[in-house]
Amino acid sequence: MTKLIDGKQVAENLKVQIASSVKKLIALGITPGIAVILVGDDPASQIYVRNKQRAAEKLGIDSEVITFPATVSEEKILAKINGLNANPAIDAILVQSPLPDHIDEHHIQSAIAPEKDVDGFHAHNVGALFANSEGYYPMANTPRGIMTLLKEYVPDLTGKNALVIGRSILVGRPMMAMLNNANATVTLAHRHTKNLAQLVATADVIIVAVGKPHFLKMSAAKADAVVIDVGINRLEDGQLVGDVLDDMPDSEQLLTPVPGGVGPMTIATLMQTTIELAQQHSIFE
Numbered sequence: 001m002t003k004l005i006d007g008k009q010v011a012e013n014l015k016v017q018i019a020s021s022v023k024k025l026i027a028l029g030i031t032p033g034i035a036v037i038l039v040g041d042d043p044a045s046q047i048y049v050r051n052k053q054r055a056a057e058k059l060g061i062d063s064e065v066i067t068f069p070a071t072v073s074e075e076k077i078l079a080k081i082n083g084l085n086a087n088p089a090i091d092a093i094l095v096q097s098p099l100p101d102h103i104d105e106h107h108i109q110s111a112i113a114p115e116k117d118v119d120g121f122h123a124h125n126v127g128a129l130f131a132n133s134e135g136y137y138p139m140a141n142t143p144r145g146i147m148t149l150l151k152e153y154v155p156d157l158t159g160k161n162a163l164v165i166g167r168s169i170l171v172g173r174p175m176m177a178m179l180n181n182a183n184a185t186v187t188l189a190h191r192h193t194k195n196l197a198q199l200v201a202t203a204d205v206i207i208v209a210v211g212k213p214h215f216l217k218m219s220a221a222k223a224d225a226v227v228i229d230v231g232i233n234r235l236e237d238g239q240l241v242g243d244v245l246d247d248m249p250d251s252e253q254l255l256t257p258v259p260g261g262v263g264p265m266t267i268a269t270l271m272q273t274t275i276e277l278a279q280q281h282s283i284f285e
């Protein structure tokens, strides 16, 4: 087999550290609280919500899920967000992506108070990441979790050719900024990219966040490539697969499996950001 990157194990280690931080906060009378807004029935979102409820409960973090039907109005979601912004029991607010087409995602994301913005979507937090600012600000959990995971396998990214495929505000764009901040040379590819095969063939690290099963074949990458598969795709037979096909079973390449790679890191990192926000709120109380 291509060597697998054990996201599950690294996530478990991270959760041990988080558990001890939660204990300290609870001893001070502070219970971290997260609220999640789920609109409609995106399958990847449902997996995420289920797994994060489980992780929060295990760690002693308060977690609330608010569900709306796909037909809900923007005003209703905004009213809910305003209530959560004002609620001192809530440290972190997350609105699941994607939202139905009639809702302006940017409008919703900007309504979340920047100090409760656990996804790092608010322009204030995006700007801080883009500028590689000093001091604390929340950042997107999937790319941040990938950086934690990469640290274990590629301790120094300086000068590495990093290719990010997909440019969503959730994954690709913040991933580009984090890799750049770590001194990698970053290329951001998307639907209009013309020479993708050539970019793939020369990349040291490839992050695939497209949302299409078997989008990238390991045989297209370098013999020593490190490939991070972000995709979560549900096939018709119910099987969960990523965006990468491992057609190089005997290679020395590194690959994150799906499940067991990026997903568990996203969950653990979400818990990490939630307690960091609770810590920030307790400092300024």
Ligand SMILES: NC(=O)C1=CN([C@@H]2O[C@H](COP(=O)(O)OP(=O)(O)OC[C@H]3O[C@@H](n4cnc5c(N)ncnc54)[C@H](OP(=O)(O)O)[C@@H]3O)[C@@H](O)[C@H]2O)C=CC1
Pocket (backbone or CB within 6 Å): 044, 097, 142, 165, 166, 167, 168, 169, 170, 171, 172, 189, 190, 191, 192, 193, 209, 210, 211, 212, 230, 231, 232, 233, 262, 263, 266
């Ligand atoms: N494991 C985890 O923790 C997480 C998993 N996910 C999963 O990751 C996947 C991506 O999520 P997300 O970023 O939100 O998805 P989006 O649908 O928002 O973005 C997909 C990106 O892929 C690009 N793309 C689509 N087709 C091609 C193509 N043929 N060639 C090159 N680029 C292409 C799009 O380009 P363009 O911008 O030009 O349209 C777009 O930028 C999904 O499967 C999602 O479920 C997401 C978050 C966390």
Ligand SMILES: Nc1nc(=O)c2c([nH]1)NC[C@@H]1CN(c3ccc(C(=O)N[C@@H](CCC(=O)O)C(=O)O)cc3)C=[N+]21
Pocket (backbone or CB within 6 Å): 044, 045, 047, 048, 051, 094, 095, 096, 097, 098, 119, 141, 142, 170, 232, 240, 258, 259, 260, 261, 262, 263, 264, 266, 267
């Ligand atoms: N605002 C917002 N932020 C997100 O971070 C966000 C989002 N919206 N919308 C949906 C996507 C998807 N996503 C996943 C996270 C973890 C798993 C996960 O736990 N995956 C396990 C699945 C294991 C299983 O239960 O089968 C794994 O890959 O091992 C899946 C999907 C976060 N997303």
Ligand SMILES: [Mg+2]
Pocket (backbone or CB within 6 Å): 030, 031, 032, 033, 088, 089, 090
């Ligand atoms: Mg609290």
